Amino acid sequence: MNWIDIGSLTDIPAQGARVVRTALGCVAVFRTADDQVFALEDRCPHKGGPLSEGIVHGAQVTCPLHAWVFDLNTGQAQGADEGAVATFSARVVAGRVQLDATRLVRRSAA
Amino acid sequence: MTQKLVVIGAGMASGRVLEHLFEDAPGTFEVTLFNAEARGNYNRIMLSPVLSGEKTYEEIVTHDADWYARHGVTCHFGTHVTRIDRDRKVVVAGGAEVTYDRLVIATGSAPFIIPVPGRDLPGVVSYRDLDDTNAMIAAARPGAKAVVIGGGLLGLEAAAGLALRGMEVTVIHLMGHLMERQLDPAAGYLLQKALEARGIRIHCKGATKAILGQDRAEAVLLEDGTTYGADLVVMAVGIRPETRLATDAGLEVGRGITVDDTMVTSDPAILAVGECVEHDRQLFGLVAPLYDQARVVAATLQGKPAAFRPVQTATKLKVTGCDLFSAGDFAEGEGREDIVLRDPARGIYKRLVIQQDRLIGAVLYGDTADGPWFFGLIKDGTDIGPLRDTLIFGPSHQGGATADPMAAVAALPPEAEICGCNGVCKGRIVQAIEAGAQTLAAVRAVTKASSSCGTCTGLVEQVMALTLGPDFAAPVRQGMCGCTDQGHDDVRRLIRVKALKSIPAVMQELGWKTAGGCASCRPALNYYLLAEWPLDYRDDRQSRFVNERNHANIQKDGTYSVVPRMWGGVTTPDELRAIADAADRYNVPMVKVTGGQRIDLLGVRKEDLPAIWADLNAAGMVSGHAYSKGLRTVKTCVGSEFCRFGTQDSTGLGIRLEKLLWGSWTPHKVKLGVSGCPRNCAEATIKDIGIICVDSGYQISVAGAAGMEVKETEFLAATPSADEACDITAAFIQLYREQGQYLHRAFKWVAKVGLDKIRAQVVDDLENRAALVARFELSQSVYRQDPWAEHAPAAARRQWAALADLSQEAAE
Numbered sequence: 001m002n003w004i005d006i007g008s009l010t011d012i013p014a015q016g017a018r019v020v021r022t023a024l025g026c027v028a029v030f031r032t033a034d035d036q037v038f039a040l041e042d043r044c045p046h047k048g049g050p051l052s053e054g055i056v057h058g059a060q061v062t063c064p065l066h067a068w069v070f071d072l073n074t075g076q077a078q079g080a081d082e083g084a085v086a087t088f089s090a091r092v093v094a095g096r097v098q099l100d101a102t103r104l105v106r107r108s109a110a
Numbered sequence: 111m112t113q114k115l116v117v118i119g120a121g122m123a124s125g126r127v128l129e130h131l132f133e134d135a136p137g138t139f140e141v142t143l144f145n146a147e148a149r150g151n152y153n154r155i156m157l158s159p160v161l162s163g164e165k166t167y168e169e170i171v172t173h174d175a176d177w178y179a180r181h182g183v184t185c186h187f188g189t190h191v192t193r194i195d196r197d198r199k200v201v202v203a204g205g206a207e208v209t210y211d212r213l214v215i216a217t218g219s220a221p222f223i224i225p226v227p228g229r230d231l232p233g234v235v236s237y238r239d240l241d242d243t244n245a246m247i248a249a250a251r252p253g254a255k256a257v258v259i260g261g262g263l264l265g266l267e268a269a270a271g272l273a274l275r276g277m278e279v280t281v282i283h284l285m286g287h288l289m290e291r292q293l294d295p296a297a298g299y300l301l302q303k304a305l306e307a308r309g310i311r312i313h314c315k316g317a318t319k320a321i322l323g324q325d326r327a328e329a330v331l332l333e334d335g336t337t338y339g340a341d342l343v344v345m346a347v348g349i350r351p352e353t354r355l356a357t358d359a360g361l362e363v364g365r366g367i368t369v370d371d372t373m374v375t376s377d378p379a380i381l382a383v384g385e386c387v388e389h390d391r392q393l394f395g396l397v398a399p400l401y402d403q404a405r406v407v408a409a410t411l412q413g414k415p416a417a418f419r420p421v422q423t424a425t426k427l428k429v430t431g432c433d434l435f436s437a438g439d440f441a442e443g444e445g446r447e448d449i450v451l452r453d454p455a456r457g458i459y460k461r462l463v464i465q466q467d468r469l470i471g472a473v474l475y476g477d478t479a480d481g482p483w484f485f486g487l488i489k490d491g492t493d494i495g496p497l498r499d500t501l502i503f504g505p506s507h508q509g510g511a512t513a514d515p516m517a518a519v520a521a522l523p524p525e526a527e528i529c530g531c532n533g534v535c536k537g538r539i540v541q542a543i544e545a546g547a548q549t550l551a552a553v554r555a556v557t558k559a560s561s562s563c564g565t566c567t568g569l570v571e572q573v574m575a576l577t578l579g580p581d582f583a584a585p586v587r588q589g590m591c592g593c594t595d596q597g598h599d600d601v602r603r604l605i606r607v608k609a610l611k612s613i614p615a616v617m618q619e620l621g622w623k624t625a626g627g628c629a630s631c632r633p634a635l636n637y638y639l640l641a642e643w644p645l646d647y648r649d650d651r652q653s654r655f656v657n658e659r660n661h662a663n664i665q666k667d668g669t670y671s672v673v674p675r676m677w678g679g680v681t682t683p684d685e686l687r688a689i690a691d692a693a694d695r696y697n698v699p700m701v702k703v704t705g706g707q708r709i710d711l712l713g714v715r716k717e718d719l720p721a722i723w724a725d726l727n728a729a730g731m732v733s734g735h736a737y738s739k740g741l742r743t744v745k746t747c748v749g750s751e752f753c754r755f756g757t758q759d760s761t762g763l764g765i766r767l768e769k770l771l772w773g774s775w776t777p778h779k780v781k782l783g784v785s786g787c788p789r790n791c792a793e794a795t796i797k798d799i800g801i802i803c804v805d806s807g808y809q810i811s812v813a814g815a816a817g818m819e820v821k822e823t824e825f826l827a828a829t830p831s832a833d834e835a836c837d838i839t840a841a842f843i844q845l846y847r848e849q850g851q852y853l854h855r856a857f858k859w860v861a862k863v864g865l866d867k868i869r870a871q872v873v874d875d876l877e878n879r880a881a882l883v884a885r886f887e888l889s890q891s892v893y894r895q896d897p898w899a900e901h902a903p904a905a906a907r908r909q910w911a912a913l914a915d916l917s918q919e920a921a922e
Contacts, residue, residue, distance in 0.1 A: 019912045021914070021916065036443075069629070
């Protein structure tokens with residue numbers, strides 16, 4: 001694990017998300033109504049919609065472009081739609097949000 | 111041989127350690143006890159009853175002077191230990207030194223003081239010990255004002271205690287609902303309602319900015335500008351382990367003093383216990399695990415094997431009259447299922463969280479009698495598969511025959527109450543049915559049963575089925591979405607009659623089947639609430655679809671389009687220059703003229719939105735709401751100002767209407783057209799509302815469409831007066847706002863209700879028209895403003911950009 005501090009929990013609106021830029025593209029960091037955080041690839045497999053802009057309900061998000069629904073725990077599309085987005089470990093420590101950057105940071109050229 | 115044991119801190123945990131030691135190994139330890147407070151051990155949990163006046167300090171003392179004397183404890187109360195010298199095994203306090211063989215650190219926790227201006231003023235207290243409690247009691251004059259910052263367990267107990275002492279209490283809570291660590295939003299809402307019913311004002315989502323006052327605290331100022339007068343300010347936002355002594359002594363300290371399973375710190379001679387401890391990266395604040403720790407500390411000191419294993423804990427709120435219980439983990443997650451029981455009339459809410467046939471969490475509100483039983487199931491990891499169907503009804507309903515609901519209704523005596531809201535019993539319903547009421551609507555009309563909250567509708571239908579036999583066909587009810595069986599109209603009606611003013615309130619009172627709704631019902635509820643309660647309800651951005659949340663239209667590549675308002679389609683060279691400059695500055699890939707007579711800047715990046723808005727605002731332009739379920743545009747022709755055929759100033763009327771209507775939210779988008787003559791260049795007859803100017807005045811027609819369906823408007827009214835044309839338009843829109851189903855365009859609503867009925871209300875009945883206009887104006891007093899201006903200031907821009915940028919981070 002390579003925990004990186006990305007901000008305060010209060011920087012993310014409850015039932016909302018903020019984006020973290022990474023070398024692999026944008027990651028959406030969600031905060032649920034009960035203050036859990038989840039990090040998912042910010043790109044719907046259907047037409048590339050930014051999931052960070054979707055409506056968050058329970059531990060799910062609905063893509064803003066064509067209303068695919070994803071489980072924030074697994075990144076799996078729900079219902080009849082088939083597909084998934086990558087998920088990354090995220091946690092809250094003392095009000096700070098941390099993201100496991102192991103798979104996200106640029107590999108050094110060494 | 112006796113050992114010298116020094117204990118720093120006389121709290122509940124260390125008190126329990128001493129009890130174990132003197133019981134198991136009397137005479138083994140020669141104890142010296144330090145306490146920074148000028149008193150010995152007392153039951154800190156019972157401070158709330160002391161605050162409220164239900165108990166006295168004497169009643170909560172657990173160990174008195176006699177007890178310490180009997181066990182030979184040397185007490186130093188009111189003495190701060192300033193240093194631990196581990197090399198010489200001494201503690202230093204007030205110039206004196208006491209040597210130890212073993213040392214127990216039990217320094218507990220310190221209240222967290224939020225770093226706002228004014229925190230040091232007299233009249234600001236925390237809520238941690240008896241001195242704080244006494245300070246509050248001293249300040250609590252009936253009628254005086256208290257503000258409690260923090261809506262967690264401690265804050266609410268303080269608030270309830272102060273309210274009992276006659277103070278006017280306001281609770282400021284940062285999060286969206288009270289006690290968010292222990293409760294889900296629905297239970298938090300019920301708690302808030304109960305506290306408000308006893309006169310405590312609750313302000314959630316409130317961030318404290320400053321405590322105001324000259325010589326002492328006088329008021330609390332929030333970030334949103336709200337100010338609450340305060341003779342007393344109680345900070346109860348949280349606690350942190352008191353670790354300073356341990357840190358200075360060079361012990362290993364994380365968030366708390368690190369201990370192993372035997373409660374020994376990084377120094378084998380030193381143990382720690384209580385709230386100052388961190389074990390396996392966990393901190394502890396509730397008393398049950400602290401007592402477990404105390405047992406282990408006592409065993410370790412005696413050289414007996416013992417290990418601390420944290421177990422699940424349950425929370426109960428000690429506010430008289432608020433029955434509340436929570437245990438385990440009740441966050442939503444993959445593979446977790448909810449069983450929810452809501453009885454709104456009785457104020458009962460129960461939620462069980464199940465994972466793989468094991469109960470892992472429980473939240474109970476209103477009826478907590480079964481709490482210990484559920485807690486037992488959680489702790490023991492019992493397989494609840496066989497109990498599942500009746501689990502939520504508690505232990506008294508386990509075993510026995512499966513209940514047939516019809517049999518249960520059949521067995522009810524005639525005097526049994528079916529509808530609690532209207533006091534209608536079964537006999538009255540049967541009577542009505544036998545007198546000819548054959549449908550639910552008829553029964554409702556005759557008896558009023560199920561006409562208020564609607565939760566007894568199923569029961570009424572069962573009574574009908576029993577009475578009518580096979581003749582009864584239960585109506586198929588279409589819920590708003592999968593989250594509820596209630597339809598849109600019922601939800602709106604109930605929001606009104608039950609005065610529901612928040613989304614959690616609606617979900618709780620109307621028995622939503624999901625915890626947080628879905629992307630379909632949340633925007634609808636948000637609209638219904640803001641339309642019903644313009645002054646009380648605050649728009650919930652997170653329940654809005656992306657375009658309305660971000661005040662711009664999202665495009666397929668995730669960029670946005672920006673459309674400034676052009677009143678009546680009229681612009682100026684200065685506005686055009688500002689638009690051109692903005693397009694250059696933000697590298698706008700496409701500038702396009704829209705069908706609504708304005709200019710669209712397409713391809714703007716999200717993080718640039720506030721800046722481009724600020725530039726457009728500076729040139730006098732505001733949002734065109736090209737994204738909203740609300741007033742979009744008023745399209746006009748040039749009318750009598752320039753056109754040789756124009757009969758009236760159609761441009762002027764269009765601008766006037768747009769200035770009247772802009773910013774309003776409606777069930778779906780609303781577009782207007784005003785044409786200066788029947789040649790209709792503004793294409794007014796395919797708008798939601800179209801006005802055609804004629805020599806004698808204005809012809810108003812409504813319910814047109816030019817989307818997936820194309821439909822010509824229907825005539826509503828004619829008037830010689832532009833003022834009356836504006837009033838009729840506003841009244842029509844207000845009625846649509848009040849009656850239209852979310853996402854139904856005006857023409858759908860008109861088709862459902864009938865144009866004649868609408869005309870009677872907005873044209874013929876002058877009194878009703880005036881009332882509709884007044885209600886529209888009231889709502890517009892809140893919403894007739896530019897959302898761009900709210901988000902454009904530099905201070906608000908951060909949230910539009912990325913939270914963090916790791917793209918340049920390199921792996922180690």
